[in-house]
Amino acid sequence: MKFGAAIKDALYTEWQSSYIDYSGLKRFVKDRQAKHSWDDVDEADFIKALEGELDKVVKFQENKMKELTDKITEYEADVKDLIAQADAAAPPTPSTSEGGDPADTDASDDETDDEFEDRFVDLEEDLANVIADVHDLGHFSHLNYTGFVKIVKKHDKRTGFALRGQFMREYLDKRPFYKENYDAIIVQLSRLYNLVRTRGHPVMGDSSAGGSQNAFVRQTTKYWVHPDNYVQLKLVILKHLPVLVFDPEKPFEQADAAVSSSYFDNENLDLYLGRLEKTEGAEAIRMRWYGGMDAKTIFVERKTHREDWTGEKSVKARFPIKEELLNDFLSGKHTMDETFEAQLKKGKKTAKEVESMIKLAREVQAAVRVKKLRPVMRTFYNRTAFQLPGDARVRISFDTQLSLVREDNWDGETRAGDNWRRPDCGIDWPFPNVKDSDKELFPYGVLEVKLQTQMGQEPPEWVRELVSSHLVEAVPKFSKFIHGCATLLPNRVDLVPFWLPQMETDIRKPATRKAQIQRPVNSHSASPTHSPSETASGDTADLTGYTEPVSDDEEGDENQHHAITNDEAGWVDLPAQAAAEAKAYRDQNAGKLDASAPNKAAAKLQEIFPKLTPANLSKLLDSKYETERDRGLNEAAAEGQDTVNPSGISLRPGRVEYVSSFRAQPGKRIAIPVRVEPKVFYANERTTLSWVEFSVVVSAIGIGILSYADPHDDIALAAAASFTTVALLSLLYTGYTYVWRVKKIRNREAVNYHDWLGPSVLCGVLLLAVIVNFSLRMKAGL
Template identity: 45%
Template sequence: MKFGHHLKTSLYPEWTIYYLAYDDLKRELKTRIRNGQWSDDDEVSFLELLEKELEKVYGFQTSMSKDINRRVQLCEKEIDNVLQDSEATEDRYLALEEELSLIIADVHDLAKFSRLNYSGFLKIIKKHDKQTNREIKYTYLSRLNAKPFFKETYDALIVKLSRLYDIVRTRGNPVKGNSASGGQQQNFVRNTTKYWVHPENITELKLLILKHLPVLVFNPDKQFDQADSAISSIYFDNDEFDLYLGRLEKTEGAEAIRLRWYGGMDVSEIFVERKTHREDWTGEKSVKERFQIKEKNVNKYLRGEHDMADDFKKLRDKGKSEKEISDLERLANEVQYRVLTKKLHPVLRTFYNRTAFQLPGDARVRISLDTELTMVREDNFGDVTRCGDNWRRMDIGIDYPFSQLPDEDVERFPYAVLEVKLQTQFGQEPPEWVQELVRSHLVEAVPKFSKFIHGVSTLVEENRIHLLPFWLPQMDVDIQKPPQGNYGVQRPLGALDTPSHEHNDPMSSGSSGQEDSITVQIDNEDEITEETPLITDNDPESSRWLWTTPPTNVLEDETVFASTSTRQVPNDYKGRRVAVPVRVEPKVFFANERTFIAWLHFTIIINGFALGLLNFGTDDLSNIVAGTFMFVSLVIMLYALGMYLCRVYMIRKRSSGPYEDKFGPAFICGLLFVGVLVNFCFRFWQNEQFIPIRIR
């Protein structure tokens, strides 16, 4: 699809004149290039047009942002008035809900407006550089950074809209509870599914979720700060990456140990966490346990020089139960023992900004969206000092995109990560809106995705990591999918148009023109196959240009029985094994046991015949035949035992098989046939009275 056509079919009609006049700029390039010549005057004229378009787009985006914030403030005042009015009618709530829905739709369209225009500027710049042989990419990226209409995240606005919509949706009775209760939990047992979210869909996804769940705010009295959503974790492993392999292969009891903090580098409270994987057949659930420690004591604790008893004594004084204190002490001792005995050290940092959606104090449905996900090396491999003797490196904080780091030390993940965590009773279905969300075009299911595993597999040297996660070879496949039906942010039916179309911008140059009847094809640069590049504030050369393939869904369901295997994978991954997630159900072990018992039942029947002949036979021939059948049953019994033990080993190792028995049944049938034939032959030769019947 041509970008010009994509732009015209994706824009919000009421704002048409404020979008980048992409086709007009294309036409200007085509008409001014004469015999392959591009003069200085042509360059100046084109840059002036480009600057006017930037002023138009930036001006409209700024004006609309102010207008939306003004309307939100008006709604906030009206909601306060309604709450104070004990006789507020349903109509007033309906009017407020409709206005908030219109604002939500405007936020969605404005976010889409920014991304479409940003992509348009990048494409027209690339087209200019290709056709005129004059490069302006880096200089114009600086101009874009000076008018950063595309950098608005709307996070603060979304938090405010979430609170207001929750009040209106519940008709002034929002769910009360301790919003920080999730942060105080020590053990977490939930059913969690993970999804990737394309950058184009992030804002829309947030706006859709907030209509059902409010944004979880730990301190509602504090004004929202971007640092409040920052989460950083330091993962530990040894030189052999035993913890990485255990988590990747999902071995029973595999652990992940990390240190996590919320906010900037100045926080004093650090969470020490341990995640333990449990297989389904054990009947136990995977669990995450954690305790708090002061940042100043972390290094001493990791060296075994700090005793947590004094820290837990303070918790006891605050009223914590003895059981909780005992569990925390056990966890602290076990983690410290693991670090010392397994020689664990920092290997990886993950950073992201999290938006969590949950009813306060109610963990039955919790949805979190992690954006700006970044993995950073923390190890000291290869004589490179990163964290040194400290538990984390200090040359970075939460300053995404960490442009000060060398490329080999940082991995900026191209998608957001959505986690849906449910605590439902046995047999209870998740809410319908959650099922619609995870089935929609906005998300791509990635079973068992792990930030830790992805970071290690992409950043650590190839000679240290020989097993890769299944999703890594598929990273060059675009996950963006076309919209499905009418699912998404919709304007209320019958609602009046928002006042946004009344804006007048003197620099507007009209709407985008029609697609050129004659287009210049240059390396398919106009096709919609580009991931939006990342532009930093300081260094425009740090932009990432990701050219991807058309959208395709290639991920398999996690219930497919597969295994670690060697397959051909692209780029520098070729020749290394790829671990495919395997879900081993308890019924797999039971099926193996049932098969073994069925074979034993068969051997018992044969042994019954043999014992009958041995005990009641009257001649030596009966003893010979009985011995033959007993030998056959013994061979079958040993064979069945061997197959049972072999299959148990293969299931535990998640081998891909084969699990079928191609030759055993045929071999055993042959043994039975030989036994019966021996019996018949001996009886034939022994019976001297045997007279064959002749038919005339």
């Protein structure tokens, strides 16, 4: 589908006049070229028309943002008044009522409650429409930005004039409407929507909810989110969980969402390798702070990985320290003993907590000194956290603008120097003061879903719907620290994470009915016209069983379900019956396709393939297909044009390539997650002992034949020699196989441990020996 037709299908009808006139600009170029060759006058007129379209779009977005902000402020006053009135009108207890018929009092109370409930319902519908407006405005920005990029590309291709660079620098960069940050309005809207949804009494929850059970499951899963889906994802979540803010009375500032961490390692990258290979006791040591570089409190954190077989859990421990004391602490000149003991005397900490923090501080100091740890890299991102205050059952964090910055001095260039972090890098994303070779701007957002449910209990349905929607792409075990080291230190890293080869793959998928922003159907303010937020209606497709990929520091693998995407109905957004009929028709014609197509791969193109996730590494298909992205944001593949997303990172959309294997850069190896537990070694030992036992039995047969047979019986001598030779070969093969398996297990290599050759050859040789012995005996007897 051409973009001109796609934008007409995807736009919000009520705002139609405010979108870029893509078709008009395209027709402008064609008409001028039809009359004469494109000249400077035509170029000036086109730039003027383009600037006019940009002014129209920017002005509309600014006005709409102001309108939404004012509307939310008005609703906030209405909600507070309604809550105050509802609390004031709360019915008194029967013992405090004075006179009157109790029945009449109850009836009037019910009428009052119904009246307030109706007003709350109306406000909830109004806010749902505001949420849809915010979603549509985000879609408006992306659609128009894509339109400007595409029309300029088309202009350059047709006319031969190079306008793209100039237009990006002098127009779009100076009026970056597509970089609008919706965090402030989302935080305000989340707080307000939560008040209305809970009727003025937000659920505070219990900090130990779910943790007081003897049997509960913790699930931590990480996902990548494409920038096109940032706004929609946040709006979907806030309808179920409020944005977690530590000071609700303080106006939101962008610095409040900033989170920075400086990770430490040595020149051998021992901590990196330990975390990548998931060795028992692997540590990650980092200094974390919130807000800008003026933060006075720094948190020293240590994450320790524990294997399940140890019976211990992976832990993250930390303690605060003043920024001016951190260098002395890391060098060993300052200890935290007195500081923690002072907190004990003031009653701020218990004796157990103080003892734990003192132990942690000493261990971190010892690790820095013994392992010669220095700052290696820094991570920065803006975090939006969703959680009921004090309730840890469902926690969701969404990190955007993730950036990774080098801090080491190993290549002779001074970055951090003798300090614990480099001073020239703050929170001014995308860090113009940092060289491009020293930073990596991650192209996606990182969504982390943490669930704590009772054993056998399903997660909330909306969570299952969210993680199975087109908005996210599951990436188990993703680590910011590992990714930063792998990309920023290519000369020191020869083992890379498994997700690194997938970075060039576009993770966008066609939209489904799951996790959509919809306007209330019966709302008095809902527009009957087409809206991007109303792309789906009716019942959603049946959800399959909730499958959580294993993530970083995950315990309890026996409670996890591993599955590939095989819900064709949900994937293509069709009813189950229609999907079944389509599959039956496809299967019926599969034979015809195989017979008529010159290449059997053509038949595969007719199928709906599972999505590309690390969980499906062993089932990837060696075929290609192209798919039109949702809302026609991409032109036909024949044009071969790239799309630059609002974050400024170029991606190749529209094409998904399935390969049978991954290949790293020359000199690099891909780390495949392999869990090694003591029972793996025990299983190898048991298998070896079984083979030894079998070999002993076979050798005993040979020795028995030799001992009890006539010394002049040549047939018995040959049979004994045959069985003894088989036993000796079996012992040699057993020893070699045992050593080979032990080596591979210790190196955590993802090889095929199934022995299909040894048992088959052994059985064949034994069968041959028995047949030869029997044949010779029969012949001698004859």
